[in-house]
Amino acid sequence: MSIRNFIISILILLIMVGCSKKPVIDLSATPQEEFSRAMDLFQAKNYRQAAVAFQNVVFNFPGSGYAADAQFYLGESYFLKKDYQSAIPEFEFFINSFPGNQYLEDAYYKLALSYFKSAPTINRDPSIIEKASEVFELLEERFPETKYRDEITQIRREIAGLWAEKQYRIGELYYKGEEYNAARIYFGFVQKEYPQTRWSDMSVFMTGRILEKTDSTSKAIDIYQTLISEPNDSTVVQLAKNRLAELQSQK
Template sequence: MNKIFLVMALTLLIIVGCGKKPEPNKSADVWLKEGLTYFEKGKYKKAAEAFEQSILEADNPEIAAQAQLFLADSYFFLNQFDEAIPSYEEYLDIYPDNEYAKQALYRLALCYYKQIDTIDRDQTNTIKALENFQKLKDRFPEYAKTVETNAKIKELREMLAEREYYVAKFYLRTKKFRAAEMRFKTVLEKYPDTEIFPKAAIDYAEYIVEHSNNKTEAIAILTQALKNENGKKYLKSVSNLLGKLQEELKVN
């Protein structure tokens, strides 16, 4: 009896299986429209899956470009920046002159910007964000103005300068003087427009006097700090130290 039921069940499955038509493959355009529907509803995970399928099926560069950009945007809005970054980079590599390239470049920069850590940690994301914001400013100056790229660039340069100053002070405390000197020089040479510049100039001038007694070089550095727009808040400290060094030079 059990064998009879088993045979009947298998027969039924075969009949149903034969009667069911296989689902036809969706075209790139259909996948794209499906992805856009999910995207508009804020269902970015499902949207990303649809856009990936659209890219795989695409034989039209316009559809492929649109799907690639929306795939990157889907990851961006999911805060999955590690997935969004290569998606934007691939879009910009394949479609550098597309009308939406500026938007892709801006969001690529934001992907790095949103992952920036404190100055005592690795600053790779800070550097990459700065590189891409600067690239946006160079390639699309008008668009860069509308998204306030200059403010971002200034902020990121301040962070990198503070990082160099932080490391320089650490090396001073641990008596790694050559390493400290190199970090101070980086601040003075690469970031003269930053708020930390005058403070770094004062500390470096004091370091030079203490370790090499080179008052002439120290005076030159402090004079540069006084000319700096951000040096006003340190005006008294810089002036006092500068005056002291100049008096010592006269005596000698």
């Protein structure tokens, strides 16, 4: 076989492989039929194929009455598949393109949740969590009586916990490096800005530890006693009890 024929054979093979990966589209199908097929896949929890099917509706029938719902369910398919990075642009496109659709409130919520779930730990890009907060605000502006009120409140608590933990960990690093003044600044910030989180209680406890290290044991004891007497995080209360017992045994 000549080099020329070999190259042509390879190109044909690549084209055939590429074409085999594309979904088969029934050009005679109506928008309703294609949408129904996509919904059947979605309800069967076959989200990968459902996403492809909804995408077909959006691309092949953009002016139909099914395009908007198909766009929403395209994002929903990615969301339920936990492919949040793919869900984000689909929900954003839906919100911008179909502002009067029945699923608009759901799309705002799922968009914010997609941002949040794509950055679940303190080590992720903080701008992503900020974006989630911004979308929740837009949702509440557009839907003041939103049905997702309780869910939003809970997620905001989780977001506050992430921010609080991030600042607490910085303070902890300063503490371990024996830079106690810097550590107190961070622990104080957590107590002031995130008082409802467990990291606020931990920051109070660590302030007591700093006082121990800086020859203010009596003040540390006062802090531990306060932690024990108030309804604080159970883990922190136990830590305070342990330190208090240790200090009292040294008297």
